[in-house]
Amino acid sequence: KAKEEGRNRFMFFDHSIQESINKRLQIETDLRLAIVRDEFELHYQPKYNTDYKLVGYEGLIRWPHPAKGLISPAEFIPVCEETNLILPIGYWVIDVACQRLLMWQQDSTKQHLTIAINISNIQFKQKDFVEQFKIRTRGYESIIHKLEFELTESLLMKDIQDSIEKMQQLNKLGIRFALDDFGTGYSSLSYLKNLPLSALKIDQSFVRDMLIDSNDAAIVKTVIALAKTLNLQVIAEGVENNKQATMLKHLGCDLFQGYYFGRPSLIDDTKDE
Numbered sequence: 001k002a003k004e005e006g007r008n009r010f011m012f013f014d015h016s017i018q019e020s021i022n023k024r025l026q027i028e029t030d031l032r033l034a035i036v037r038d039e040f041e042l043h044y045q046p047k048y049n050t051d052y053k054l055v056g057y058e059g060l061i062r063w064p065h066p067a068k069g070l071i072s073p074a075e076f077i078p079v080c081e082e083t084n085l086i087l088p089i090g091y092w093v094i095d096v097a098c099q100r101l102l103m104w105q106q107d108s109t110k111q112h113l114t115i116a117i118n119i120s121n122i123q124f125k126q127k128d129f130v131e132q133f134k135i136r137t138r139g140y141e142s143i144i145h146k147l148e149f150e151l152t153e154s155l156l157m158k159d160i161q162d163s164i165e166k167m168q169q170l171n172k173l174g175i176r177f178a179l180d181d182f183g184t185g186y187s188s189l190s191y192l193k194n195l196p197l198s199a200l201k202i203d204q205s206f207v208r209d210m211l212i213d214s215n216d217a218a219i220v221k222t223v224i225a226l227a228k229t230l231n232l233q234v235i236a237e238g239v240e241n242n243k244q245a246t247m248l249k250h251l252g253c254d255l256f257q258g259y260y261f262g263r264p265s266l267i268d269d270t271k272d273e
């Protein structure tokens with residue numbers, strides 16, 4: 001009996017592992033096809049300043065899967081990272097953002113706008129990332145200063161000296177850096193001042209509950225104060241209503257991003273907005 005149960009348990013275990021392996025392999029195969037077929041889209045979410053003027057966008061990748069519908073980056077970015085497919089996809093994102101900035105440069109109503117993109121730690125940690133970036137952005141030199149990289153704490157903490165060097169080299173080319181999801185990572189504060197950052201992004205989990213949870217409100221206040229002390233811009237993400245926006249503005253937050261201001265979407269540049 002015990003043996004039988006054991007065998008059943010084993011078979012069940014085996015089966016579920018097999019299933020998840022198949023699923024993973026299927027996503028991987030689909031991802032490779034998606035790259036070849038150019039299936040990805042870059043959607044743009046607006047960022048506003050305290051005068052509620054548009055200052056730029058964050059580019060967020062979308063994968064409209066031909067059979068499964070829209071797959072969220074939270075689902076496929078980890079697979080991209082495990083398979084190194086994040087490298088071609090990451091360079092695709094850089095290229096699309098640069099093309100857009102170059103287009104806007106011709107338009108006096110849009111040439112001030114910035115685009116921030118998320119850079120995966122796998123990509124940033126490549127030995128030749130800065131070299132590759134230079135090669136792949138030839139012809140875009142005039143707009144590189146409008147491009148911003150969003151990096152995460154865990155990324156930068158991993159070999160911090162390497163991070164600083166790469167950031168300095170990219171900084172010289174005109175790239176600015178924002179620390180994404182700030183407050184959720186290890187946050188050794190002493191390293192912050194050594195990084196050539198231009199902005200901190202308050203993680204949306206703190207913004208979401210700041211009006212009902214005094215701990216979250218305290219964290220938001222602290223991050224804003226810290227940013228001021230370090231001379232960094234501070235961006236709130238996940239702003240969903242007017243009350244949050246008003247409170248954040250009152251606390252000294254510089255920039256706002258969230259559904260209240262606009263959802264990520266494709267921008268049609270052939271139309272006037």
Ligand code: C2E
Nearest residue numbers: 060061072073074093118119120238239240258259260264
């Ligand atoms: P993130 O960089 O922190 O991006 C913010 C996420 O919050 C986005 O989710 C955005 O759609 C969502 N969001 C914005 N405003 C609101 C709001 O008011 N309420 C709520 N509930 N959510 C809001 P998304 O697009 O699903 O992206 C998730 C994560 O995937 C991103 O987090 C980023 O880490 C990663 N990601 C997205 N695009 C790329 C990319 O092109 N490359 C890489 N490497 N990672 C990406």
Ligand code: MG
Nearest residue numbers: 058118150180
């Ligand atoms: Mg981001």
Ligand code: MG
Nearest residue numbers: 180181201237
């Ligand atoms: Mg974030």
Ligand code: MG
Nearest residue numbers: 180181203204
């Ligand atoms: Mg995030």
